[in-house]
Amino acid sequence: LSDNEENINQDEDTLWETEIRILRIARQVFKQNDILQEMEVLMTEFDTRLEELSRERLHLSIDIKYLECFVNLLHQELHIIHSYDDTEAAILERVNNSLAEKHTKHLKVNILQHKIDARAAELTLVEEKLAAV
Structure with missing residues (x-):
């Protein structure tokens, strides 16, 4: 090939x-x-x-x-x-002042009531003494 x-x-x-x-x-x-x-x-x-x-x-x-x-x-x-913080603080201060004032007045009323009761007791004693005389 x-x-x-x-x-x-x-x-x-x-x-x-x-x-x-x-x-x-x-x-x-x-x-x-x-x-x-x-x-x-x-x-x-x-x-x-x-x-x-x-x-x-x-x-x-x-x-x-x-x-x-x-x-x-x-x-x-x-x-x-x-x-509203400032407004609330002012209102709270006024409320606290009013409560303190109310408390003071209640104390004064109680003191005056005790004085009245004491005077009434004195008056009753004086009246009893006068009635006994």
């Missing part, structure tokens, strides 16, 4: 080599398809989870806005309460 014929014969695959090559290619295609299916499942799961997280983020964002409004309201109420 000539060199050309030998090269041609060497370049041509046998049926067995062709079948093995086809099986390798089929196996690679199967692996690729399996990997693609797995990637598709993972991407779908990722997209689903991403959508869930997006909804959760929206709900949390709304909750945060409500809480911020509530905190602002509490700050406003606290400011209003602090604005």
Whole structure:
């Protein structure tokens, strides 16, 4: 055989080599398809989870806005309460002064009542002495 014929014969695959090559290619295609299916499942799961997280983020964002409004309201109420501190202190001082004055007057009334009772007792003794005379 000539060199050309030998090269041609060497370049041509046998049926067995062709079948093995086809099986390798089929196996690679199967692996690729399996990997693609797995990637598709993972991407779908990722997209689903991403959508869930997006909804959760929206709900949390709304909750945060409500809480911020509530905190602002509490700050406003606290400011209003602090604005009445001086008024409350003045009123409390007046009430305490009035209570102290009332207590003092009650003491004076009690002292005067004791004096009246003592004078009445003296008067009764004097009247008894006069009646006895």
